[in-house]
Amino acid sequence: xxxxxxxxxxxxxxxxxxxxxxxxxxxxxxxxxxxxxxxxxxxxxxxxxxxxxxxxxxxxxxxxxxxxxxxxxxxxxxxxxxxxxxxxxxxxxxxxxxxxxxxxxxxxxxxxxxxxxxxxxxxxxxxxxxxxxxxxxxxxxxxxxxxxxxxxxxxxxxxxxxxxxxxxxxxxxxxxxxxxxxxxxxxxxxxxxxxxxxxxxxxxxxxxxxxxxxxxxxxxxxxxxxxxxxxxxxxxxxxxxxxxxxxxxxxxxxxxxxxxxxxxxxxxxxxxxxxxxxxxxxxxxxxxxxxxxxxxxxxxxxxxxxxxxx
Amino acid sequence: xxxxxxxxxxxxxxxxxxxxxxxxxxxxxxxxxxxxxxxxxxxxxxxxxxxxxxxxxxxxxxxxxxxxxxxxxxxxxxxxxxxxxxxxxxxxxxxxxxxxxxxxxxxxxxxxxxxxxxxxxxxxxxxxxxxxxxxxxxxxxxxxxxxxxxxxxxxxxxxxxxxxxxxxxxxxxxxxxxxxxxxxxxxxxxxxxxxxxxxxxxxxxxxxxxxxxxxxxxxxxxxxxxxxxxxxxxxxxxxxxxxxxxxxxxxxxxxxxxxxxxxxxxxxxxxxxxxxxxxxxxxxxxxxxxxxxxxxxxxxx
Numbered sequence: 001x002x003x004x005x006x007x008x009x010x011x012x013x014x015x016x017x018x019x020x021x022x023x024x025x026x027x028x029x030x031x032x033x034x035x036x037x038x039x040x041x042x043x044x045x046x047x048x049x050x051x052x053x054x055x056x057x058x059x060x061x062x063x064x065x066x067x068x069x070x071x072x073x074x075x076x077x078x079x080x081x082x083x084x085x086x087x088x089x090x091x092x093x094x095x096x097x098x099x100x101x102x103x104x105x106x107x108x109x110x111x112x113x114x115x116x117x118x119x120x121x122x123x124x125x126x127x128x129x130x131x132x133x134x135x136x137x138x139x140x141x142x143x144x145x146x147x148x149x150x151x152x153x154x155x156x157x158x159x160x161x162x163x164x165x166x167x168x169x170x171x172x173x174x175x176x177x178x179x180x181x182x183x184x185x186x187x188x189x190x191x192x193x194x195x196x197x198x199x200x201x202x203x204x205x206x207x208x209x210x211x212x213x214x215x216x217x218x219x220x221x222x223x224x225x226x227x228x229x230x231x232x233x234x235x236x237x238x239x240x241x242x243x244x245x246x247x248x249x250x251x252x253x254x255x256x257x258x259x260x261x262x263x264x265x266x267x268x269x270x271x272x273x274x275x276x277x278x279x280x281x282x283x284x285x286x287x288x289x290x291x292x293x294x295x296x297x298x299x300x301x302x303x304x305x306x307x308x309x310x
Numbered sequence: 311x312x313x314x315x316x317x318x319x320x321x322x323x324x325x326x327x328x329x330x331x332x333x334x335x336x337x338x339x340x341x342x343x344x345x346x347x348x349x350x351x352x353x354x355x356x357x358x359x360x361x362x363x364x365x366x367x368x369x370x371x372x373x374x375x376x377x378x379x380x381x382x383x384x385x386x387x388x389x390x391x392x393x394x395x396x397x398x399x400x401x402x403x404x405x406x407x408x409x410x411x412x413x414x415x416x417x418x419x420x421x422x423x424x425x426x427x428x429x430x431x432x433x434x435x436x437x438x439x440x441x442x443x444x445x446x447x448x449x450x451x452x453x454x455x456x457x458x459x460x461x462x463x464x465x466x467x468x469x470x471x472x473x474x475x476x477x478x479x480x481x482x483x484x485x486x487x488x489x490x491x492x493x494x495x496x497x498x499x500x501x502x503x504x505x506x507x508x509x510x511x512x513x514x515x516x517x518x519x520x521x522x523x524x525x526x527x528x529x530x531x532x533x534x535x536x537x538x539x540x541x542x543x544x545x546x547x548x549x550x551x552x553x554x555x556x557x558x559x560x561x562x563x564x565x566x567x568x569x570x571x572x573x574x575x576x577x578x579x580x581x582x583x584x585x586x587x588x589x590x591x592x593x594x595x596x597x598x599x600x601x602x603x604x605x606x607x608x609x610x611x
Contacts, residue, residue, distance in 0.1 A: 015452050023464060030468035140592035142544055142564070144551045145585050148571045240454070248459045252551060256571075266460070267552050270467040282460050293454075 005294070012290045016283065023282045024066065027275050028059050035079075053079060066279070075283075076276040080269065086280035090262060094284070097261035100253065101246045103181045108188035108242070113232065115189070116196020120231075121223070123201060131193060138190030143249050147183045147256035154179065180257045184249045188242055195238055200231040229303070236300045240293035247285050335525070341605040348601020355594040358587075362411040371401035373408040373561065396569065396580050405561055406584050410591065412562040416476055416546045417539040417595075423481025424542075425535060428488025433527075435489070436496025447493065450486050458483045459548075466554040473556055480545050484538055491534055495527045529606040536599035540592040547588070563588040 035046050050056045054065065069076060075086035119131040203209065204227050212222045247263070254264035262281055269277040342348055366373060376398050395401055435446040462479045469475055499505060499522070508518050547564020549555045551571075556562050563584050570581030 011452070022461070026461070026464050026468055030464075136593055136596055137589075139596065140540070140589045141585070142547050142551070142567070142588075144548075144571060145567055145581070148574055148581075152574065244458075248548065251459070252548065255551075267463060267467075267554070270464055278464065285460065 001298075005298070008294050008297075012287075012294075015290065016286055019286045020067070020070070020279065020283060021063075023279055024063055024275075025059070027270070027273070027278055028062075030273060053077070070283075075280040078274055078277050080272050080274040080277065086276050089265065089277060090280055090284060093260060093262035093265065096259055097250050097254065097263060100177065100180050100184060100259065100261065101243075101250055103177065104184040104188065104249075105239075105242060105246060107181060107185040108192055109235070111185070112189045112192025113196050113228075113235065116193035117200050117223070117228070117231070119193065119197040120200030120204065128197075132197070135190040135193050138186045139194075141186075142252075143183050143187065144252045144256055146186055147179070147253060150179050150183055151257070180253050180259060183256070184246065184253045187249070188245065192235060192238065192242075195234050196231065199234045200227065203227050203231040206230075233300065233304055236296055236303060239296035239299070240289070243292040243296075244289050247289065338529075338605040342601050345601040345604065347597040348605075351594040351597030351601065354590065355598065358410065358591055358594065359414065361407060362414050365407035366404060366411060369401075369404050369407060371404040373400065373404040373559065376400055396566075396573070396577070400559075402566075402580065402583055405566060406563070406587055409561045409563045409566045409584060410587055412473075412556055412560065413543050413546060413564065413588070413591070416473075416480070416562065417543040419477045420480040420484065420542045420546075421535055421538045423477055424484035424488055424538065425531070427482070427485035429492050429531070431485065432489035432492030432494075433496055436493040436500070439497070443493070447490075450489050454486050462545075462549070463552065463554065466549060473560075476546060476549065476555065480542050483545070484542060488531070488534060488538075491530050492527060495530055496523070499523050499526055533599055533603040533606060536595055536602055540595040540599075543588070543592060543595075563591070 035041065035049055041049075047056075054062060057065075066076070075090070078084045078086055078089060081089070115131045115135075119128040122128045204223075209222060209227055212226045213219075217226075250261060251263035251266060253259065254261040258264075262284070265277065266281050268274075269281070396405065431446065431450070435443045462483060465475065465479050505518060505522055508522055513521075543563070546555060546562060547567060550562055550564030551568040555565050558565075566584035567581065567588060570577075570584055574581045
């Protein structure tokens with residue numbers, strides 16, 4: 001097990017290095033630079049600023065020095081916000097993004113498992129069709145449509161929940177999290193309940209479930225003790241892709257609800273050629289997704305006695 | 311001595327063979343046509359495609375014509391603004407039709423790109439096997455775990471909004487699952503008894519691939535393609551929402567929806583019309599995809 005983890009981490013290092021390299025050179029290939037503002041600064045000052053950030057050196061030198069800094073854990077200064085380092089920006093935004101993302105995946109797992117199991121156990125009956133119909137709606141409505149609609153209905157219409165963001169001045173009060181978490185979770189609830197339904201249907205037709213019923217176990221014991229454990233396995237392997245989907249979703253959600261997370265800044269940073277921030281966010285999310293995939297794989301092995309990692 | 315002694319018996323045999331001769335594909339088609347949701351999906355999608363292809367040509371308004379005095383007209387039969395106009399007074403029917411056309415095009419072309427890469431990669435890995443297979447699939451595993459969307463965003467930011475780039479960028483993201491499916495199918499098929507039997511019977515390699523491998527790989531691939539198109543359309547709408555999709559005045563459903571979401575409080579129809587169109591399109595694809603899957607691989611019905 002430990003050997004397996006060590007090997008996965010060893011593979012992750014070159015992977016991240018490749019990501020860094022590709023992202024670095026792609027950003028540098030972009031026309032324009034961080035100091036090509038709408039109101040151009042005098043050439044002399046621009047020159048001095050570029051030199052101060054080392055942007056005048058040849059690209060490969062910049063690359064090597066970036067990797068060097070990175071090895072020491074230094075993500076560099078933001079090029080857009082003069083008084084902030086990339087680490088500051090991540091430290092400010094990440095707790096917000098992580099809270100919203102973590103709560104969403106929890107909600108999606110709980111509701112998705114529940115709805116999917118209900119649909120499977122009532123296959124081809126009204127409640128099955130109901131759940132699958134809702135899942136279809138959840139999959140086909142993009143979050144950036146669902147977000148404003150929910151905000152309009154629950155925020156402006158019913159006045160139940162605040163629509164604004166997690167403004168640091170007001171703090172992260174729970175009711176400010178409700179709408180973003182639900183919006184981010186909805187597509188995942190839909191996907192997970194479909195997965196759950198399919199795998200549950202397969203499981204309850206298997207021989208050991210028939211045996212469990214034949215030996216007179218109660219229906220709840222059959223489902224909870226025998227079927228659910230096996231049926232939940234495909235969900236575990238979906239956790240990796242789900243985390244990637246949440247990252248994508250968070251970019252949208254943080255814009256729609258004006259959350260001060262990391263995703264919101266990414267596009268702006270890329271457009272403003274804030275190289276260091278773009279790199280920092282890419283590295284953070286790549287590392288996170290690799291980590292979550294590893295955890296999902298380990299969890300899968302822990303739950304499934306047929307799989308052994310060594 | 312032949313078993314078929316008289317010409318009459320032979321004819322009878324042939325006739326009954328013709329009656330019984332239903333391939334798996336015939337069965338699948340019959341199952342598909344019995345599926346009401348899938349049939350409805352196909353009919354509605356057919357209409358939508360027809361609208362997207364000829365609609366913009368015959369509709370009285372052009373999608374880029376700006377009527378300065380008709381900003382945010384609510385839906386009316388006057389002046390043919392059936393679905394109203396947008397923030398610049400452009401006719402929403404015309405824009406939705408063009409948006410639908412672009413979205414469908416992005417969906418189909420990007421999926422084809424992913425299909426091309428995925429089949430080539432997966433089939434190569436599956437056929438060659440061994441170490442090559444291991445390395446190739448390891449690469450897919452690694453790519454699977456990347457935040458690809460960041461690269462797509464950087465790509466779009468770097469090289470500007472270019473529709474060809476959208477095709478390639480999204481297609482390049484979606485090919486991974488395709489490669490896995492094709493490889494899995496190829497490997498399991500190569501070990502199948504009927505392939506062995508065909509080999510033993512002296513069928514040529516080309517014919518084995520053509521008559522036995524391809525039809526069996528095709529099923530899951532077709533299902534996956536139908537289910538990928540809506541995912542691609544959603545991916546494009548995601549880029550559009552970030553302002554990185556197709557360039558104005560050209561539009562896509564995603565772009566129209568993201569404008570609609572902004573103007574929702576003053577002009578609800580600018581959100582409802584394109585959002586409903588997109589939902590309808592995606593639901594159709596999903597119904598067809600689910601129907602195809604149940605028809606080709608009817609194990610969990």
